[in-house]
Amino acid sequence: MSDMTLLGVSRGSEFSPNMADNDKAIFCSVADNLRSAGVDVECMSERDFINMESEHGLDYFRKYACIFNMARHSESVRLLSEIASRLGVPAVNSAVGLENCRRDKLSARLKACGIPSPSEQVVVLGNGTVELPSMDFPYWLKRGDGCAQVREDVVYVDCVQVAEQAIKGFINRGVTSIVVSEHLRGDLVKFYGVEGTDFFDWGYASDGHSKFGLEAINGKACGFSFDVSELKRISDEAARVLDVPVYGGDCVVSEDGTIGLIDFNDWPSFSRCREAASKAIASRILKTCCNG
Numbered sequence: 001m002s003d004m005t006l007l008g009v010s011r012g013s014e015f016s017p018n019m020a021d022n023d024k025a026i027f028c029s030v031a032d033n034l035r036s037a038g039v040d041v042e043c044m045s046e047r048d049f050i051n052m053e054s055e056h057g058l059d060y061f062r063k064y065a066c067i068f069n070m071a072r073h074s075e076s077v078r079l080l081s082e083i084a085s086r087l088g089v090p091a092v093n094s095a096v097g098l099e100n101c102r103r104d105k106l107s108a109r110l111k112a113c114g115i116p117s118p119s120e121q122v123v124v125l126g127n128g129t130v131e132l133p134s135m136d137f138p139y140w141l142k143r144g145d146g147c148a149q150v151r152e153d154v155v156y157v158d159c160v161q162v163a164e165q166a167i168k169g170f171i172n173r174g175v176t177s178i179v180v181s182e183h184l185r186g187d188l189v190k191f192y193g194v195e196g197t198d199f200f201d202w203g204y205a206s207d208g209h210s211k212f213g214l215e216a217i218n219g220k221a222c223g224f225s226f227d228v229s230e231l232k233r234i235s236d237e238a239a240r241v242l243d244v245p246v247y248g249g250d251c252v253v254s255e256d257g258t259i260g261l262i263d264f265n266d267w268p269s270f271s272r273c274r275e276a277a278s279k280a281i282a283s284r285i286l287k288t289c290c291n292g
Contacts, residue, residue, distance in 0.1 A: 004065045004289060006034060008043040011070035011267075015046075017149055022269035027070055029278035030285070034068075037286060050075045058082060066289045067091040068281075070267045072098065072147055092285050093266045097243035101266045103179045104144030106242070110261060113241045115234055117261045118182035125176055130167045132160065133180040141166050144177035147265070156183070156217050184252035184260050188218040191231060192248045192270050192277060195239035196287060199280035200232040201273040205250065208272060218252065226257040238264055245288075246281050 008031050016023045031041050042064075044052070050073065052060055061067070061083045069091060071080065081095035100109055107120040121133055122144055133139065141163070143153035152173070155166040170178050188205040204221035231251065238261065239247045248268030251261045270277035 005040040007064040007067045009049045009069035009071045012046040015072040019269050022271040026270045030281045033278050033282035046071045062087050068285045090288050092288050093244050100242040103142050104177045115238050118184050121180040123178050125171050132163050135180050138183045140181040142179045144179045186252040186254040187221040187224050189251050193235050194280040194284050195236045195245040197280040224253050226253045
């Protein structure tokens with residue numbers, strides 16, 4: 001495969017709150033696995049990726065067989081889309097997949113395919129007026145127009161005062177839409193997978209590292225019994241629906257074993273399972289190169 005060159009684009013630090021080192025580690029590990037497979041790999045930062053178009057033009061990217069990326073900036077997503085549509089260079093994850101992971105689009109796509117998830121409403125913040133959602137407390141308010149970048153982008157709401165304060169904060173930060181999500185009670189589980197491979201890993205959120213500390217809301221896991229193979233099936237199906245083969249997410253397992261997906265992310269840090277995940281991701285990238 002030495003005649004094939006891949007481009008890797010790392011994630012901008014603003015999209016890795018409290019996770020920059022872990023995100024860098026999985027990105028570098030995947031690149032190393034690809035090189036070990038005999039593939040030429042070039043890597044650049046998300047900012048350099050965006051600047052490369054203005055400096056050299058879109059045709060610069062024609063030489064790559066595939067782009068593996070952790071990018072999240074809106075300009076990166078636009079550029080990935082143009083490279084795919086105009087040059088035919090595929091990406092893992094694709095621009096379509098990155099857009100589908102926006103919270104204001106995610107729930108509708110999952111529900112349309114019968115994937116279990118909580119009741120949600122999308123609220124557009126257009127005129128600066130604070131209007132309370134029509135959902136019973138408690139619920140979650142989540143940034144809808146992109147991924148969470150600060151702690152205040154995901155807020156647990158149990159009263160009117162917290163709701164009003166949170167919505168004002170979203171408006172003041174220039175957030176254009178929020179998602180109101182039903183709070184599910186049960187064990188909070190984090191899962192990680194690579195669609196199209198056997199790789200899948202999971203763990204209780206209360207046992208691991210927390211990005212913003214919000215996992216404490218659901219408390220210490222009780223260890224409710226559930227079907228892990230069913231969680232993998234649901235998660236892989238979500239990955240196919242969203243076009244996000246490298247994924248992670250969160251679900252809540254209720255006392256009776258019912259699974260509800262509450263979040264689904266493009267290319268997380270895989271910090272609890274980095275070695276196995278990086279091998280599976282590299283394999284999936286090479287599969288994309290072969291199949292287009």
